[in-house]
Amino acid sequence: MYRQLLAATRLVNSTVARMSTQACRDNNMIFRQLFDRDTCTYTYLLADARTKEAVLIDPVIELAERDAKLVQELDLNLKYVMNTHVHADHITGTGLLKKLIPGCKSVIAKVSGGSADIHVNHGDKVTFGDHLLEVRSTPGHTNGCVIYVSHGQKMAFTGDALLVRGCGRTDFQEGSPDTLYESVHSQILSLPHDFILYPAHDYKGQTATTVEEELKYNPRLTKSKEEFINIMNSLGLDFPKKIDISLPANKVCGLHNLPEHLAAKFNEK
Template sequence: MIFRQLYEPLSSTYTYLLGCEETGLAILIDPVISAMERDLMEVKRLGLSLACTVDTHIHADHITAARELKKTVGSKIAMPAYDRLPCADIRIEEGTPLQIGSIVLQPLHTPGHTAGHFAYLFDDRIFTGDALLIEACGRTDFQNGDADALYKSVQEKLFTLPDDVLVYPAHDYKGRRVSSIAQEKERNPRLGGGKTLEEFREIMANLKLPYPTFIDYAVPGNRQCGVCPPDLPDQLATYCHQMTSSLQG
């Protein structure tokens, strides 16, 4: 299996490239439109063909590259079935694996950050989207977010995985790349260390986070599988421009 962790600095988003060495087919998890050319160059450099893009949820901080990648290379768009997006070619549901070549993703419905949020388990690692971050978690105050639901998703699904499963989140804002289920169960200040539901509710209710900069454009654009709005203000234009360089892991 070929694996790459790619980083988009504007939204601090990790995109994950999985490649099947037997078939030459590849999957991109949470691709970002502004980093699309970088991702395609990496797919080509590795001698792969992009078969499918997979999003963990409808993002509020960037535009997914799913639609543009389909237009460019013909890759299929996989999105959570919960969100009922007409643009999706594959509708992800828990209990139905997504297989591309030898790569088999096991979808886990992990609502709370958004109602339709999914994590994807693959062998010794899980791609947790915004449900579980490194020593943090996604916010629960928009897009039908629900602190109780997120607590249940993490405690009853993610934290019941084996301790040595690697945690690959959709974002990190401190340069960290990977964690583990054991580490998050012990050290996550919001959800680990035996935090009760009541403690988690209080933590999330008192985050006092600012209104997301790009949400009013990102959510409707992502409900179309990645459409940049025509009325994007100049100060937000970089969210849709193609990048010439990016940090890469």
């Protein structure tokens, strides 16, 4: 039985991967999903295959050199390094990437209060080559949460607002279960059912999901708002281990009060 379940899981994951890869090939986009084992964070690289303009979504500072190397190997012009929100569990790599790849600009939601070269608002468009990402405000995990939607590719990068069969916590950093419920249903689950959703994190080995799947199987967001609020208020989670370091650093592109090993590494660049 275990082997059958494992095989089924691999088949589902590979099917989603093929779906996303084929969509990108058909529409002239280069796409990579990158992973940080320490914080279970996903970083996404998207690029126009014709113009080579690229964006990175939710980079992690410890892996900024990995990301910069990939950009170089693929001969890309990194235009933007973007965050879905001010993270509490890891330090963003946007500041370091700006030093590793001069000319790229940092992006974050204006309402987040974080520093960046470009502040975006709900409804803004981020363009790279022939592609664009629509910015949608999704507060509830934090006030400054946004998702980035590629209508052309039928995909969305949902940050911590919506995870695979889950969602971001709402017990600190301006969190509100009421607000998050409304955000997810109005801005994410209202997308067409075949849109592929890519989260900022996953802790169980999932790589992506779809709007249709989450409308059917999400154990929290398929409930009524009242039930959802009760669930979120009863989680009793520990605070992220890196919150005291990550929050102040991420307000300034990851460049404030860094741990000693990261500060030394950054100053070398």
